[in-house]
Amino acid sequence: MSRTFLGLPRRLSRPDDDAPPAAAGAGEPPESPFGPVPHPQTPLRWGDAFPVAARQTLQNAQLRRNLGHATQVIRAKRAAVVGEVPDWEALRDAGSALKERVMAELPELLQQLEENVTARGGVVHWARDAAEANRIVTEIARAKGADEVVKVKSMATQEIGLNEHLAAEGIAAVETDLAELIVQLADDMPSHILVPAIHRNRTEIRDIFLARMGDAPPDLSDVPRELAMAARAHLRRKFLSAKVAVSGANFGVASTGTLAVVESEGNGRMCLTLPETLVTVMGIEKLVPDFEDLEVFLQLLPRSSTGERMNPYTSLWTGVTPGDGPSEFHLVLLDNGRTDVLADEVGRAALHCIRCSACLNVCPVYERVGGHAYGSVYPGPIGAILTPQLTASTGGVSGHDDVNAALPYASTLCGACYDVCPVKIDIPSILVDLRAREVDADRSRGGVDPWAAAMKAASWLMSDGGRFGRAGRAATLAHGLGGRDGVISAAPPPVSAWTRSRDLPAPPRQTFRQWWAKEHESPADAGGER
Amino acid sequence: MSDARTEVLSRVRAALGRPGSGTTPAGTVGAAPRDVVVPRGYRAAGEHAAGSPEVLEQLVDRLVDYRAHVQQVAETDLPAAVAGLVRELSAGRVAVVVPHGIDRGWLAGLGDEVEVREDSPGSPLPATELDTVDAVLTAARVACSETGTIVLDGEPDQGRRAISLVPDVHLCVVRADQVVQTVPEAVRLLAAHPGRPLTWVSGPSATSDIELDRVEGVHGPRTLHVLLVG
Structure with a gap:
């Protein structure tokens, strides 16, 4: 599971988020050779938001086998001819x-x-x-x-x-x-x-x-x-x-x-x-x-x-x-929409793209979910920065209600796309920039922002040693929530906003301060030199 | 509503922070563009001279890798080599199309069973007829050894683009002194006449669309014979 601490969009899914994957799609089982994706009215915005669509395509074992094979072949070929x-x-x-x-x-x-x-x-x-x-x-x-x-x-x-x-x-x-x-x-x-x-x-x-x-x-x-x-x-x-x-x-x-x-x-x-x-x-x-x-x-x-x-x-x-x-x-x-992309000094580098698709072939996310999950004719890492910007005038990066605003999150930010890009588009940086803008757009909507509230609370806690220590001790109580692997996969609200998409490491039995205090309270009993 | 051209151009200027649609006394429109320096640290030429043995060897290696057939022949043996390849096409009558500016000497070895049809921009053969001929014979403008590429530029010894496309077999004569090592060398040579219709050929047509498995021979000529002369 990803542990990317760059903020999680709060509501990127449609109301049927938790519906079983088979209920969605074009009504044909994923094994069918014909049209798993209905022809969209808008080739730059179709289907569910990425988190939902990806969950569906991940169910398709045949798709993953086909993609795994093809991307592996093309990666090896590219590496060989670039190396010479x-x-x-x-x-x-x-x-x-x-x-x-x-x-x-x-x-x-x-x-x-x-x-x-x-x-x-x-x-x-x-x-x-x-x-x-x-x-x-x-x-x-x-x-x-x-x-x-x-x-x-x-x-x-x-x-x-x-x-x-x-x-x-x-x-x-x-x-x-x-x-x-x-x-x-x-x-x-x-x-x-x-x-x-x-x-x-x-x-x-x-x-x-x-x-x-x-x-x-x-x-x-x-x-x-x-x-x-x-x-x-x-x-x-x-x-x-x-x-x-x-x-x-x-x-x-x-x-x-x-x-x-x-x-x-x-x-x-x-x-x-x-x-x-x-x-x-x-x-x-x-x-x-x-x-x-x-x-x-x-x-x-x-x-x-x-x-x-x-x-x-x-x-x-x-x-x-x-x-x-x-x-x-x-x-x-x-x-x-290209002039909208051009107007963004950071994002305009997406227009440098020469459509080689090397970034798709190296992307660990694309390799597993396939192109259809991106809901655009431009899938993969380049699609994740190009599609939201091309559709900016109709809400592509403004967050919350637009499925395309989820695309910049369709990445682990591993940077492989930047390494292979023949025109050196810094895709990871643009992804982060677009994520920030999506968050900002949501914040400016007004009302209670749980993310900002959580950050404010954390800031209050961490600014005082005593408060931080007490909070740490309180957090150890959640140790029991972790499964056998020490990971919390489903937490109660409001933490569920995080665990819906990502695992949360369970807190340890004791805090570092507790451990330190215990180790140093009686040096004679500590078991000699370390 | 303004017309699309005006609107797209003014959107572009606005996006770049260079608004204004009038023409300044200097002739530029709106603010001047930001100056971007392009680093040209890449190789403008290879280490081997055009037509050198190293370059020829590399070209052959690349072409064979693309499943093209290559024969290195002396100038005097070229007519016999052409005749030999044409004979392999069919046991009976054979039709070969040539551009009107082809070196007639190259055809000297062809027997009576070979029908040579000439094509020119002035009297072009219809595509349906090109579809029925067995092969096409052309010269080339330049070849690039590192990439195994041959470039045709539509001059009279290479002909219209259609003639080297529709027939199923392409016999292409490349002179050794036309072979350069790198892409920049080839592009700079072609830049002398950028308006000519150019076809860059690197092996026979191919596809990798099925499981990225390369299959040679789709819509373009399925067989490419390169006769490397000199």
């Missing part, structure tokens, strides 16, 4: 400073990017929020007469719920990344930034393909190669006929207008190259100042994310190239 780079720390320093520079110069760089994309025949759109971005993409697809668009895996379009919006408008969005396809066919939600179907094992994936793909071979086995070939056959026809593609972008180079997509399967290249029209949705923080800066990030990203020296394919394009690739290119620059 002699200047890794210098690259991290450069990457961190470059992103800091991007934030400082964001207004200028955004306008520079816009100018360069436009000069090369692209069209730049600006979107204040998810609804505006969705509307822009829908209008472009509709103008092209497309009832189907092919998609490259993209966190930005996940975040705005683009697929659901397009579906409501009668346009089918086909995910072409293998893991995204698995998630989409299963009517599931992603649980990892890079490998969204990491919570599924090969047998579950085979079952999903057989049930939902439509053209999967009936004798499909669960060998990963066969599963990948089934996806290839399923998607090839769509690639060859698609008129409109939608992508995200890993980087946008301000000084040239060049955009980059980093991928593995070739589905990205298919989408970026074959359709006549390409729409790219990019968060405004994804910029790098100059083309040469790619030399830093194209070293940091692949080794941190898939644990490869380089990912199989990286595409870079600048506006429209006559005779090669799409003849029409649209870039949608997305705010959707």
